[in-house]
Amino acid sequence: MTQLQSPAEPGTASAAPSEVRPAEARSLLATAWLRIRRSKIALLSLCVVVAIMLFAILAPVLSAMSGNDPFTSNTSPEVLDDFETPGLPLPAYMYPSASHWLGVEPGLGRDLFARLAFGGQVSLTIALLSTAVSVVLGTVLGAAAGYFGGKTDAIISRLMDLFLAFPHLLLVLSLTPILQSRLRDTPLGQGSFLPMASLVIILGFFGWAYLARIVRGQVLSLREREFVEAARSFGSSHLSILFRQIIPNVMGVVLVYATMLIPTNISAEAALSFLGVGVKDPTPSWGQMLNAAQAGNWYLSDPWFLAVPGVMLIVTVLAFNLLGDAVRDALDPKASRH
Amino acid sequence: MIRFILRRTGSLFLLLVAVSFITFTLFQFGPADPASAACGQECTPERVQEARVALGMDQPFLVQYVDYMRGLISSRMIGAPGAESLCQWPCLGKSFQTNENVSDIIARSLPYTFSMAIGALVLWTLSGVGLGLLAALRKGSPTDKFIVGAASVGVSLPIPVTGLFLLLVFVNQFHLLPFTTNEINSPFGPQGPWAWVLNYLLPWIALAVLFSASYIRVTRTNMIETFGEDFIRTARAKGLAPRTVTFKHGVRAGITPVVTMLGMDIGLLLGGAVLTEQIFSVPGLGFTAVRAAISGDLPVTMAITMLAAFFVIVANVVVDLAYAAIDPRVRLQ
Numbered sequence: 001m002t003q004l005q006s007p008a009e010p011g012t013a014s015a016a017p018s019e020v021r022p023a024e025a026r027s028l029l030a031t032a033w034l035r036i037r038r039s040k041i042a043l044l045s046l047c048v049v050v051a052i053m054l055f056a057i058l059a060p061v062l063s064a065m066s067g068n069d070p071f072t073s074n075t076s077p078e079v080l081d082d083f084e085t086p087g088l089p090l091p092a093y094m095y096p097s098a099s100h101w102l103g104v105e106p107g108l109g110r111d112l113f114a115r116l117a118f119g120g121q122v123s124l125t126i127a128l129l130s131t132a133v134s135v136v137l138g139t140v141l142g143a144a145a146g147y148f149g150g151k152t153d154a155i156i157s158r159l160m161d162l163f164l165a166f167p168h169l170l171l172v173l174s175l176t177p178i179l180q181s182r183l184r185d186t187p188l189g190q191g192s193f194l195p196m197a198s199l200v201i202i203l204g205f206f207g208w209a210y211l212a213r214i215v216r217g218q219v220l221s222l223r224e225r226e227f228v229e230a231a232r233s234f235g236s237s238h239l240s241i242l243f244r245q246i247i248p249n250v251m252g253v254v255l256v257y258a259t260m261l262i263p264t265n266i267s268a269e270a271a272l273s274f275l276g277v278g279v280k281d282p283t284p285s286w287g288q289m290l291n292a293a294q295a296g297n298w299y300l301s302d303p304w305f306l307a308v309p310g311v312m313l314i315v316t317v318l319a320f321n322l323l324g325d326a327v328r329d330a331l332d333p334k335a336s337r338h
Numbered sequence: 339m340i341r342f343i344l345r346r347t348g349s350l351f352l353l354l355v356a357v358s359f360i361t362f363t364l365f366q367f368g369p370a371d372p373a374s375a376a377c378g379q380e381c382t383p384e385r386v387q388e389a390r391v392a393l394g395m396d397q398p399f400l401v402q403y404v405d406y407m408r409g410l411i412s413s414r415m416i417g418a419p420g421a422e423s424l425c426q427w428p429c430l431g432k433s434f435q436t437n438e439n440v441s442d443i444i445a446r447s448l449p450y451t452f453s454m455a456i457g458a459l460v461l462w463t464l465s466g467v468g469l470g471l472l473a474a475l476r477k478g479s480p481t482d483k484f485i486v487g488a489a490s491v492g493v494s495l496p497i498p499v500t501g502l503f504l505l506l507v508f509v510n511q512f513h514l515l516p517f518t519t520n521e522i523n524s525p526f527g528p529q530g531p532w533a534w535v536l537n538y539l540l541p542w543i544a545l546a547v548l549f550s551a552s553y554i555r556v557t558r559t560n561m562i563e564t565f566g567e568d569f570i571r572t573a574r575a576k577g578l579a580p581r582t583v584t585f586k587h588g589v590r591a592g593i594t595p596v597v598t599m600l601g602m603d604i605g606l607l608l609g610g611a612v613l614t615e616q617i618f619s620v621p622g623l624g625f626t627a628v629r630a631a632i633s634g635d636l637p638v639t640m641a642i643t644m645l646a647a648f649f650v651i652v653a654n655v656v657v658d659l660a661y662a663a664i665d666p667r668v669r670l671q
Contacts, residue, residue: 161353162353162356162357162360166643167606167609169612170609170627170643173628174365174627174630174643175368176631181369182368263494267496270498271612275628276632290498290499290502293502294498300510303506306502306503310499313496317494318490318494322490325490
């Protein structure tokens with residue numbers, strides 16, 4: 001807080017526009033982009049994020065180009081060792097080659113590149129959708145708590161306390177199989193859809209509380225502002241004020257926390273699938289691939305099998321984290337000190 | 339102060355009741371059919387009905403909840419009428435899988451979880467606070483940039499990847515450390531403290547890499563902020579030795595947010611480091627919870643989730659009280 005008043009703070013000084021121009025309304029994304037453009041690391045991480053997204057979206061195209069798909073197994077003795085360590089890919093197939101761009105899996109001999117690309121689709125879909133669920137819940141509930149105050153606030157705030165008190169991973173871990181048993185007979189629970197739907201619901205449902213708390217704090221001061229008063233005096237309904245006046249004004253914070261929630265959810269998907277309660281074989285995901293690397297201790301004889309999903313996961317989470325830092329610095333200068 | 343303590347412990351109690359109630363609801367009414375999970379593979383409709391009665395699921399919901407909570411106060415009989423068995427205090431139900439008392443399972447897991455938590459905690463607090471302080475003191479220097487960069491990377495390293503990598507390098511390739519064994523769960527055991535340290539060193543490092551990264555960030559920002567404050571300038575102006583200014587005045591004031599984080603993380607870790615325990619096969623609470631979750635052993639997962647939430651809540655209140663003891667302004671709010 002005090003930082004805003006102190007003139008000699010280098011961090012905020014660089015954020016001020018260099019040329020003096022009359023204040024002009026700029027969209028959130030434009031503001032964020034202006035800031036990101038200035039930092040090499042932010043720009044690089046944005047490029048990496050875009051590249052990873054494209055990699056996942058284009059999974060069918062890319063794997064078709066490589067001539068493989070993520071499900072066909074090949075256990076012939078020309079590919080997998082039959083003598084010393086049964087199932088271990090022979091050196092020609094273990095590492096990148098023209099026919100298998102990232103080698104093949106031990107055990108089943110499926111193409112690793114195709115699994116990584118399709119796995120990225122699954123992992124990123126889960127992370128993005130669950131983030132969307134959390135963001136919608138957190139924004140609406142947080143804004144409602146801050147705007148209406150009183151009993152609404154008391155109830156929602158206690159709910160937030162409760163959700164924040166639960167050990168996140170443990171609860172998500174133990175509730176996922178329970179939710180799956182519920183979803184099994186619904187349209188959402190068909191085949192490979194079941195783990196994805198359940199992870200989206202669970203991660204989304206348990207991730208809103210922190211954002212809601214931040215939004216609530218912002219709304220508490222927003223609701224006293226003149227433009228809200230003006231809207232009220234025109235006779236706008238509460239709902240219209242909430243959705244037309246209040247929520248658009250907290251979108252900056254929301255965007256910041258959404259960007260930071262995505263890598264958290266990518267890691268959570270990886271963790272749950274790694275533990276065996278999330279995405280399961282044959283559906284690939286980065287967490288499922290880690291699980292496969294640990295299962296049967298394959299990673300000890302074929303470290304490459306661990307490195308492929310591991311490095312992908314680290315690069316993705318790192319890029320999203322750095323991008324999140326940049327977006328936060330751009331849109332929420334007060335928070336940039338943590 | 340006493341009023342503050344009473345108020346905080348009062349709200350603590352309410353929160354604990356709420357948490358236990360919600361956990362109970364989620365686990366008892368969440369599953370499509372807990373009774374058939376309880377009766378296992380070969381299930382006939384009659385046996386499901388028996389299991390339902392044995393679990394008390396024919397009773398109204400509130401009765402079930404109160405019955406369950408009564409087990410925390412005294413031993414109680416559990417099971418279908420006629421086939422009851424005694425569940426010793428503190429009773430948290432019986433495992434669907436082994437019919438063992440859940441409290442025994444938890445008691446068996448706790449020493450492992452404690453062993454994991456203590457060492458990791460020491461390691462990451464020392465490295466996190468130390469490196470954060472170093473970065474703050476050398477703000478803007480290459481050292482600072484390196485530490486900040488390392489922290490950004492560290493916070494993005496998923497435990498499954500680091501954990502398996504450590505196992506691969508230190509245990510499998512270079513045989514520097516033994517693979518963790520279940521036989522050691524305390525530094526006071528027959529094998530002695532050194533074996534305990536060696537046994538848990540890798541899991542500690544895996545946890546510490548992830549945690550210390552955020553401690554570095556928080557320590558650094560707070561120390562930089564504190565070093566810019568007036569009382570530090572005053573202390574310097576008085577001609578105090580730089581070391582005294584840094585440690586006696588600066589660190590004492592700038593470390594408080596780290597205390598908060600520490601409290602919450604201790605609470606979290608006591609509930610079981612789920613991933614780390616799984617990777618290193620340490621049979622603590624987290625490991626037990628994963629097994630139970632996969633096999634649908636509801637009483638075990640429910641009890642561990644409740645216990646872990648209790649740890650988090652209690653840790654939060656302890657942090658609050660510690661704060662109030664340090665900083666009188668907190669009590670007035």
